Amino acid sequence: MNRKTLDDALARGKAERCRFETLEYLRFSDSFGGEPRGTVLLPDGRRLPGYPSIGRIQSLARGLRRQYAEPFWVEEKIDGFNVRIARHDGRLYAFSRGGFVCPFSTDRLPDLLEATVFDAEPDLVLCAEIAGPENPYLEGSPPQVTEDVALFVFDALHAGDGRFLDPPAKAALGERHGLPMARSFGRFTADDQPALAALIRRLDAEGSEGVVFKGEGAGGRTKYVTGRSNVADIALCSEQLLDLPPEYFTNRLLRLALFADEHGEPDGATLERELGRAFLSGLGRAVARSREQGRVGHPFRCRFRERRNAEHFIAHLEITAGRRVRIAEGAPRAEGGYWVLEFERILQRMTGTLANVLAGQAQYD
Amino acid sequence: MNRKTLDDALARGKAERCRFETLEYLRFSDSFGGEPRGTVLLPDGRRLPGYPSIGRIQSLARGLRRQYAEPFWVEEKIDGFNVRIARHDGRLYAFSRGGFVCPFSTDRLPDLLEATVFDAEPDLVLCAEIAGPENPYLEGSPPQVTEDVALFVFDALHAGDGRFLDPPAKAALGERHGLPMARSFGRFTADDQPALAALIRRLDAEGSEGVVFKGEGAGGRTKYVTGRSNVADIALCSEQLLDLPPEYFTNRLLRLALFADEHGEPDGATLERELGRAFLSGLGRAVARSREQGRVGHPFRCRFRERRNAEHFIAHLEITAGRRVRIAEGAPRAEGGYWVLEFERILQRMTGTLANVLAGQAQYD
Secondary structure, eight states: OOOOHHHHHHHTTTTEEEEEEEEEEESSSSSSSTTTTEEETTTOOOOOOOOOOEESSOOOOHHHHOOOOOOOEEEOOOOOOEEEEEEETTEEEEEEEEEEEEEHHHHHHHHHTTHHHHHOHHHTTEEEEESSOOOOSSSSSOTTOSSOOOEEEEEEEEEEOOOOOOOOHHHHHHHHHHBOOOOOOOEOOTTTTTHHHHHHHHHHHHOOOEEEEEETTTTEEEEEHHHHHHHEEEEHHHGGGGTTTTHHHHHHHHHOOOOOOOOOOOTHHHHHHHHHHHHHHHHHHHHHHHHHHOOEEEEEEEEEEHHHHHHHHHHHHHHHGGGEEEOTTTEEEEEEEEEEEEEEEEEHHHHHHHHHTTTTOOOOO | HHHHHHHHHHHHHEEEEEEETTTEEEEEOBTTBOOOOTTEETTSSSSEEEHHHHHHOHHHHHHHHHHOOSSSEEEEEEESSEEEEEEEEEEEEEHHHHHHHHHHHHHHHHHOOTTTTTHOOEEEEEEEEESSSSOOSOOOOOOTTTTTOOEEEEEEEEEOOOOOOOHHHHHHHHHHHTTTTTTEEEEEOOHOOOOOOOOHHHHHHHOOOOOEEEEEEEEEEEEOOHHHHHHHHHHHGGGGTTTTTHHHHHHHHHHHHHHHHHHHHHTHOOOOOOOHHHHHHHHHHHHHHHHHHSEEEEEEEEEEEHHHHHHHHHHHHHHHGGEEEEEEETTSSEEETTEEEEEEEOOOHHHHHHHHHHHOOOOOO
């Protein structure tokens, strides 16, 4: 990156200086001058490019035909949060999509990943999804992670050239160093519809979120999700009905209908019931919480190796969420060799609306 | 109304002069100077006040306790559109909520209402819901109207004082003149919870939309809808998922959950399935229409006594809906002694989004 772009970005508030303990770095808070949002510059000048958004196709057959004239690789899409991992001065850091050091992920890296790969390739940046029931950001969790969190590498690059390794090179790297990789289902073309449709139906039945397609040659990247991942998201988030952007729900409903239209549904009644329950169970939970506790919130729990990282994370929560978060008293507390943090994200609009309704107020809508 | 308020309203665009055939009248397009939106002034100076919004309670027990220290009347809420009916120069007119003469309702009044009541009370204004499967505005229809449309009077007033008759006086008027009235369920107090809850559950099972409470003394008016009316609305409108404000759906989901929480649900699995089907059937229909016709629309059909009224209505559609409506060729056509108009309201966002998706485009969301 040239010096002028960086100075302009800093002057215009598109980039900012950040600090995590002894690490001073720069992050792009917005895309600017061709640099994507989330790009990080380390003190030694190395650049971790912001992870690009991936377009979504919502019709498997027509989407693949339109997007891919050449072969593509198919990998599993994991329902977690995206981090970029790099080593600096002998220490591993995990950066969030926005380009901040994530104290939780950084703390847990020793549990999640063998660091030896960075001895062999000091310039490496791994892109990974961290997912599981004990994560501090997301309500959902993939079925293969039944406790705590796990890490799934899905991309790798070298800070020098900033270009993703192609899927075979990435797979070889993972194999060589025993990295935990997102599943790859192989190389296909848009003509392999029956096999791809069968794969997607299998992933749907397994509870997987879906797949990412990575084109060879000029082909870009796209993603495609299973029908039931939409139902699962609605079930997890319906208690937040008024707090999430309404498109969260409408987009998922439309994707579910498109999936059912394209792939058929062996048992339509079951799908209908699952969708209805996804809304009613979360909303019923919200109404009951409002009645019993006077507020609606979602509980989170996660564990840290180091107490000071839990405290960094608490400080981050207090700055970003303020009164929208209630941290459990005495947190973090020692348990099983970890520091456990429990907190609740308060759903302010659900809390306020249900309090008014249950106080008998009349609404004009 | 004083002259100055009217002149100010006209000058500031809050009121406008309108014409329907030979009738010249004024309507308030917005609330202004204490005058509600929809107020109409007839050429003889008579005033038809705009019909007020009615607040909604979403908890029956708590809402009634909070809103009513004194007794109240309970009447059925009908799922139709609101008109105010008055006679001028020997002719009956029906005005919409916004204060326009509705050519459809005005045309059909001779089929829906005995006009003799206006011989006895020339100054009368009847407030009524017009509802049924062949109406040009709404997708829904109450279960008791299985064809065409019907009219249900729910309020009456005299243009002179502009105040609603109290429910017993209104019922007596209806009785005396054989008017088609919305059902009244009698007079209650907030302590009559078991009887009111039983009434609401009966209406829910019947497919009724709900009730309106009209307080005696200082008590105002509120409304309360059944759980299943929310499911019915979602089933009718899910094909419009992206074209309606998303609150249309989120509000109904929350009301349904509150209803289920308060009144219990003898068969939760059936309700879940009905809700899931409400979304999936409409969305599936929209996807199929997009695939087959390249557009998503909702068909309407209604009948007129007079060809010229159908033409007035078509002109109104063309002005207000433009390309969002497709009028059937040759409309109106003569059928069974009526002039039948068929048209389709085009759902532009559903049409556009599904066309992109089914063309295989990738979306960034």
